[in-house]
Amino acid sequence: xxxxxxxxxxxxxxxxxxxxxxxxxxxxxxxxxxxxxxxxxxxxxxxxxxxxxxxxxxxxxxxxxxxxxxxxxxxxxxxxxxxxxxxxxxxxxxxxxxxxxxxxxxxxxxxxxxxxxxxxxxxxxxxxxxxxxxxxxxxxxxxxxxxxxxxxxxxxxxxxxxxxxxxxxxxxxxxxxxxxxxxxxxxxxxxxxxxxxxxxxxxxxxxxxxxxxxxxxxxxxxxxxxxxxxxxxxxxxxxxxxxxxxxxxxxxxxxxxxxxxxxxxxxxxxxxxxxxxxxxxxxxxxxxxxxxxxxxxxxxxxxxxxxxxxxxxxxxxxxxxxxxxxxxxxxxxxxxxxxxxxxxxxxxxxxxxxxxxxxxxxxxxxxxxxxxxxxxxxxxxxxxxxxxxxxxxxxxxxxxxxxxxxxxxxxxxxx
Amino acid sequence: xxxxxxxxxxxxxxxxxxxxxxxxxxxxxxxxxxxxxxxxxxxxxxxxxxxxxxxxxxxxxxxxxxxxxxxxxxxxxxxxxxxxxxxxxxxxxxxxxxxxxxxxxxxxxxxxxxxxxxxxxxxxxxxxxxxxxxxxxxxxxxxxxxxxxxxxxxxxxxxxxxxxxxxxxxxxxxxxxxxxxxxxxxxxxxxxxxxxxxxxxxxxxxxxxxxxxxxxxxxxxxxxxxxxxxxxxxxxxxxxxxxxxxxxxxxxxxxxxxxxxxxxxxxxxxxxxxxxxxxxxxxxxxxxxxxxxxxxxxxxxxxxxxxxxxxxxxxxxxxxxxxxxxxxxxxxxxxxxxxxxxxxxxxxxxxxxxxxxxxxxxxxxxxxxxxxxxxxxxxxxxxxxxxxxxxxxxxxxxxxxxxxxxxxxxxxxxxxxxxxxxxxxxxxxxxxxxxxxxxxxxxxxxxxxxxxxxxxxxxxxxxxxxxxxxxxxxxxxxxxxxxxxxxxxxxxxxxxxxxxxxxxxxxxxxxxxxxxxxxxxxxxxxxxxxxxxxxxxxxxxxx
Numbered sequence: 039x040x041x042x043x044x045x046x047x048x049x050x051x052x053x054x055x056x057x058x059x060x061x062x063x064x065x066x067x068x069x070x071x072x073x074x075x076x077x078x079x080x081x082x083x084x085x086x087x088x089x090x091x092x093x094x095x096x097x098x099x100x101x102x103x104x105x106x107x108x109x110x111x112x113x114x115x116x117x118x119x120x121x122x123x124x125x126x127x128x129x130x131x132x133x134x135x136x137x138x139x140x141x142x143x144x145x146x147x148x149x150x151x152x153x154x155x156x157x158x159x160x161x162x163x164x165x166x167x168x169x170x171x172x173x174x175x176x177x178x179x180x181x182x183x184x185x186x187x188x189x190x191x192x193x194x195x196x197x198x199x200x201x202x203x204x205x206x207x208x209x210x211x212x213x214x215x216x217x218x219x220x221x222x223x224x225x226x227x228x229x230x231x232x233x234x235x236x237x238x239x240x241x242x243x244x245x246x247x248x249x250x251x252x253x254x255x256x257x258x259x260x261x262x263x264x265x266x267x268x269x270x271x272x273x274x275x276x277x278x279x280x281x282x283x284x285x286x287x288x289x290x291x292x293x294x295x296x297x298x299x300x301x302x303x304x305x306x307x308x309x310x311x312x313x314x315x316x317x318x319x320x321x322x323x324x325x326x327x328x329x330x331x332x333x334x335x336x337x338x339x340x341x342x343x344x345x346x347x348x349x350x351x352x353x354x355x356x357x358x359x360x361x362x363x364x365x366x367x368x369x370x371x372x373x374x375x376x377x378x379x380x381x382x383x384x385x386x387x388x389x390x391x392x393x394x395x396x397x398x399x400x401x402x403x404x405x406x407x408x409x410x411x412x413x414x415x416x417x418x419x420x421x422x423x424x425x426x427x428x429x430x431x432x433x434x435x436x437x438x439x440x441x442x443x444x445x446x447x448x449x450x451x452x453x
Numbered sequence: 454x455x456x457x458x459x460x461x462x463x464x465x466x467x468x469x470x471x472x473x474x475x476x477x478x479x480x481x482x483x484x485x486x487x488x489x490x491x492x493x494x495x496x497x498x499x500x501x502x503x504x505x506x507x508x509x510x511x512x513x514x515x516x517x518x519x520x521x522x523x524x525x526x527x528x529x530x531x532x533x534x535x536x537x538x539x540x541x542x543x544x545x546x547x548x549x550x551x552x553x554x555x556x557x558x559x560x561x562x563x564x565x566x567x568x569x570x571x572x573x574x575x576x577x578x579x580x581x582x583x584x585x586x587x588x589x590x591x592x593x594x595x596x597x598x599x600x601x602x603x604x605x606x607x608x609x610x611x612x613x614x615x616x617x618x619x620x621x622x623x624x625x626x627x628x629x630x631x632x633x634x635x636x637x638x639x640x641x642x643x644x645x646x647x648x649x650x651x652x653x654x655x656x657x658x659x660x661x662x663x664x665x666x667x668x669x670x671x672x673x674x675x676x677x678x679x680x681x682x683x684x685x686x687x688x689x690x691x692x693x694x695x696x697x698x699x700x701x702x703x704x705x706x707x708x709x710x711x712x713x714x715x716x717x718x719x720x721x722x723x724x725x726x727x728x729x730x731x732x733x734x735x736x737x738x739x740x741x742x743x744x745x746x747x748x749x750x751x752x753x754x755x756x757x758x759x760x761x762x763x764x765x766x767x768x769x770x771x772x773x774x775x776x777x778x779x780x781x782x783x784x785x786x787x788x789x790x791x792x793x794x795x796x797x798x799x800x801x802x803x804x805x806x807x808x809x810x811x812x813x814x815x816x817x818x819x820x821x822x823x824x825x826x827x828x829x830x831x832x833x834x835x836x837x838x839x840x841x842x843x844x845x846x847x848x849x850x851x852x853x854x855x856x857x858x859x860x861x862x863x864x865x866x867x868x869x870x871x872x873x874x875x876x877x878x879x880x881x882x883x884x885x886x887x888x889x890x891x892x893x894x895x896x897x898x899x900x901x902x903x904x905x906x907x908x909x910x911x912x913x914x915x916x917x918x919x920x921x922x923x924x925x926x927x928x929x930x931x932x933x934x935x936x937x938x939x940x941x942x943x944x945x946x947x948x949x950x951x952x953x954x955x956x957x958x959x960x961x962x963x964x965x966x967x968x969x970x971x972x973x974x975x976x977x978x979x980x981x982x983x984x985x986x987x988x989x990x991x992x993x994x995x996x
Contacts, residue, residue, distance in 0.1 A: 116795045116798070189976075192976075192977075192980050193980075195980075196979070196980045196981075198979060198980075200794060200795070201728075201730045201794045201795065201798060202934065202979070204730070204795065204798060205730065205930050205934060206934075206975075206976055206979060208927065208930075209927060209930075209931065209972045209975065209976060210972070210976065212927050212972065213968070213969045213972040213973065216965050216968055216969055217965070217969055219965065220965055220966075331927070335732075335799070335802050338799055339799060339803075342796075342799060372810075372814070375806045375807070375809065375810035376806075376807055376810050376811075378803070378806055379803040379804065379805075379806030379807035379810065380803065380807065381803065382799050382800055382802055382803020382804075382806070383786055383800045383803040383804060383807075385799075386790060386793075386796040386797075386799050386800040386803075387786065387789055387790070387800065390793075390796070
């Protein structure tokens with residue numbers, strides 16, 4: 039008899055995880071709103087508008103990191119183009135926000151300012167329906183999903199993987215960035231979209247809206263974590279991890295990796311799109327530089343810092359790196375690139391499993407020191423409760439990079 | 454500008470005869486009849502000035518000077534020069550008894566001044582300096598009057614300089630096209646077909662237009678035969694300009710390809726040998742460019758007399774600087790990440806961030822512009838204003854030189870053999886005694902050094918700045934991916950092909966769209982041939 043879905047969902051996460059999520063939800067949905075809205079500014083527990091926006095932004099980044107981890111950590115596919123999906127979601131929602139400005143733009147025209155500036159008389163066809171929130175939300179998910187599906191279908195069908203895949207995704211986001219930089223593309227060129235006024239008629243700068251967006255971001259993150267956790271502990275997740283570790287073997291058993299990879303890839307892109315849509319109103323701007331290869335590769339470092347192959351790691355990594363970035367860009371902007379650069383190097387050299395891996399190692403060591411070697415196994419059990427599937431570095435990635443579909447058997451299986 | 458009237462043509466005809474007379478041996482003094490017009494009304498004066506231009510000679514020049522300086526006058530209808538010491542006859546130069554006050558000065562207006570300038574230019578056509586002749590011809594091409602046709606014909610016959618000849622031919626044809634004689638116009642329209650100048654094409658195009666509106670419109674050129682000849686000539690010019698532009702595009706494509714090749718050669722080696730995507734490769738270009746900048750600075754302060762040779766001295770400097778950085782990268786970071794290509798990719802990205810920021814701190818964030826040595830500035834001019842700059846030609850040759858060196862290194866030396874062996878099969882190479890670790894380091898050093906040379910080349914045609922490498926890294930990767938991993942031949946074909954395709958697309962669709970199309974093309978290409986154009990042959994088991 040099959041276990042009911044709700045039960046499987048509940049079982050996918052250990053109790054500690056649910057408790058942590060509940061605490062997080064309580065803070066994000068009750069604690070922060072109350073601290074921001076109800077407490078006076080002089081109160082020591084008051085959360086300032088800047089902080090709410092910053093935290094909301096980081097929550098969006100965390101969603102992106104989880105999406106990245108799902109495809110990189112669990113499927114072994116390093117995407118250097120996730121910034122594209124994030125930005126596409128942002129642009130899709132940005133179109134709605136631009137239409138919400140109405141006649142309050144600096145030209146007082148029905149069209150968005152940049153179109154007036156370009157002397158356009160009417161909206162391009164792809165802006166049709168952009169004044170509807172529902173259509174915008176549909177686009178936010180569908181657009182990155184469609185791009186990812188088409189690209190992934192071609193790429194995975196040809197069994198492109200490893201560094202080849204990474205480089206091509208980077209080229210993809212680079213090409214998209216160049217495209218969006220053009221004024222004629224119809225998305226505001228260099229400047230992108232900015233100067234948003236309202237959502238559904240409500241002022242976008244009001245404290246209430248700020249807190250709502252923050253709570254929505256938190257909700258998205260929680261949903262992502264639950265969904266991700268469910269997926270990676272399901273049979274689907276196991277096949278995916280198997281593909282990551284030995285794709286040919288999985289094929290010989292009779293699975294077609296294409297469907298598994300493509301599903302996870304598209305889902306990951308959609309999650310990024312949602313994160314982008316929540317990010318744009320909180321930051322107040324979206325422009326093509328979000329699609330620059332540097333941004334996409336930074337997403338990878340968040341996951342690497344936290345520890346890939348664990349969802350908690352992705353969240354932690356995004357939080358740590360972005361908080362550090364916020365601090366550094368305020369106090370020591372000169373040194374941030376150094377810190378980020380060395381972070382890339384140090385993490386890959388010394389912390390292959392990120393912060394979570396370090397934590398596990400320390401726990402295991404302490405447990406071993408405190409008890410006898412017999413209790414070391416218990417430590418491993420504990421650590422499994424924190425993260426999930428152990429992150430393994432596929433030893434065969436190297437050969438995969440060298441030559442892809444070369445063996446006749448593999449080709450036959452593919453066909 | 455005034456179109457020549459019938460009257461002026463008559464004057465011109467008369468003057469031609471006069472000129473023939475004046476050209477006879479005895480040219481000691483000017484013919485009084487020639488200059489008599491200067492005393493008449495403005496039209497007569499202009500005709501006389503033109504005649505002076507046709508006649509040429511020092512006396513004519515002196516007379517023009519006097520006219521422009523307001524030192525020419527008339528006494529009883531006789532043309533005189535008003536000198537400080539009295540009056541002199543304008544043609545014979547004999548002193549006159551009459552008082553200076555008795556002379557009526559000839560006033561000069563703007564129209565006359567322009568005519569004088571043109572006449573001066575006609576005189577200057579016989580100058581010994583090609584630059585002066587060119588300047589004179591340029592003046593004439595704008596304001597020559599029909600009266601000057603004979604001068605142009607004479608100058609054209611004697612002229613050796615191609616640039617001057619082209620301008621003179623243009624000036625002549627322009628005058629002839631305006632002639633009332635259809636035969637002359639036909640001849641001119643046909644002769645212009647030999648030109649490759651866009652300005653000439655515009656001249657011809659003007660003939661094929663209609664004046665006026667609707668049914669009342671008349672052709673600018675009345676004669677149908679002349680129109681047909683003009684159209685044919687226009688087609689010939691178009692063809693020639695099109696050819697030159699195609700050659701120019703091809704050249705800039707090759708030039709871009711040579712830069713891509715220099716950037717990709719090193720990458721092909723390091724990626725081939727170690728399977729490591731070096732995201733900091735673009736920064737090795739930057740290191741090479743800054744090394745060139747430092748060498749230039751050293752030459753400027755210590756050996757200013759040899760400044761032109763700094764580029765040559767920068768070759769080893771750029772190579773060594775980039776190679777040293779490369780060795781450090783390999784030893785400190787990449788060595789520990791073998792077998793983990795995705796992590797290497799991230800680590801080298803981190804290295805690139807550090808290098809860019811280091812350059813920003815050390816040299817400042819602004820772009821530096823390096824001066825080309827004098828022997829690298831200028832260029833070869835093709836038809837239709839297409840110029841092939843020398844610095845790009847030199848870089849093309851330099852890329853070929855580096856390519857040959859690398860090829861020799863790979864094919865003829867022991868190290869090259871080791872590199873190829875490790876590229877093909879690392880474990881087997883190790884088994885038969887190839888010191889793979891040392892080969893890795895050396896290959897990385899050479900690959901980085903070549904990138905440094907690419908930076909040197911780049912510094913001669915583009916700005917040097919901390920982020921200069923990032924713009925080329927994606928393209929360089931595309932070259933490597935397209936050409937096939939570790940394949941020199943593949944890299945060459947891919948680099949040149951990409952360069953040329955990109956430039957032709959650029960002409961057709963604009964730079965940004967071209968870039969997007971190229972990227973899309975590569976993504977599509979990889980679908981078909983994931984191993985690039987030139988795949989390694991051998992038994993490579995997939996994961």
